[in-house]
Amino acid sequence: MTSTNKIYVQNEFAPLEKVVLAASEYGYPLEVRLEDLRFLQDSAVEDSLANRGKDYREAHPEVQAQWELERLNFKKMLERYGVEVVEARKLTPAEKQFNPKDGYANFFTRDPFFVIGNYVIEAGMRFLHRRHEIWPLRDLLWTAVQDADCTYVATPFPQVSEADDLTLGQGPFIEGGDVLVLDKHVFVGSSGLASNDRGFLWLSKLLTPLGYTVEQVRLHPDILHLDCALSLVKPKVMIVCKEAFLDGIPATLQDWTAITVTLEEASQLATNGLPLSPEVYITDPVFKHIGDQIEQHGVKVEYVDFKITRSFGGSFRCSTQPLLRQG
Helix, strand or coil, X not given: CCCCCCCEECECCCCEEEEEECCCEEEXXXXXXHHHHCCCCHHHHHHHHHCCCCEHXXXXXXXXXXXXXXXXXXXXXXXXXXXXXXXXXXXXXXXXXXXXXXXXXXXXXCCCEEEEECEEEECECCCHHHCCCCHHHHHHHHHHHHCCCCEEEECCCCCCCCCCCCCCCCCXXXXXXHEEEECCEEEEEECCCCCCHHHHHHHHHHHHHHCCEEEEEEECCCCCCHHHCEEEEECCXXXXXXXXXXXXXXXXXXXXXXXXXXXXXXXXXXXXXXXXXXXXXXXXXXXXXXXXXXXXXXXXXXXXXXXXXXXXXXXXXXXXXXXXXXX
């Protein structure tokens, strides 16, 4: 096993050695922007309207307990395979009370920061309730990077937009769910809900001198992130929603074997499983029909019920951010 103070992410399916696991906290905004909820199921949109200003634990105590149990079961699965799990801390009262109008989020570690090679990059989040989601992660990141051979940078913090600006400003917005790493090729999704042109250009300017090719991928407007439409399972095998790609599947992936899912399945997070290595993949039992196809390619599929987590618009990949993935 490699020293745990090393930080490096080679690609999406190299053996996972160390990962940051999300907490399970959410505060409903007092002001709900319906146009930004189009990627969620109708029941989740109705829930947001009915519980403005509340903490999720207050609104749904029993479901909160189920949500936390899902994450615990997932953690146990990761540890069973020898993955070192670092957990995000809870939000402080001061952090929760910072801006009740926008609400708060501490439920997905994939998006507020991401790792490419030995670069740890704080993201630029588009949704207002997620702008400060990096706060409960900074302490553990600081500990992780202190003795590691890595570079730690942050995307410029997004500017404040006018109240009637549906784009929420120029950003730059770049979110980890939109960033898929394939060795020296980095794909960046763009649907209008998360990462934008300015975020893509900022990341490209950072990585291109390091020998990376950074490619922007235009997505269907109801797809939140690229990892909601594409999963790189192992070399030359992917799960993909072809309908989600406005310009077709990227040329680099054209010769890959595709396990296809529908746009409806993609909206339920069918592509948001997590490879632990080229030999093991985790997904939700509701997608067993997809898991059966994955197993035909020599991959063992493990299942964890993630129904509550998926109701927030993310799943296994969204709930994790690797610090060490190489092989």
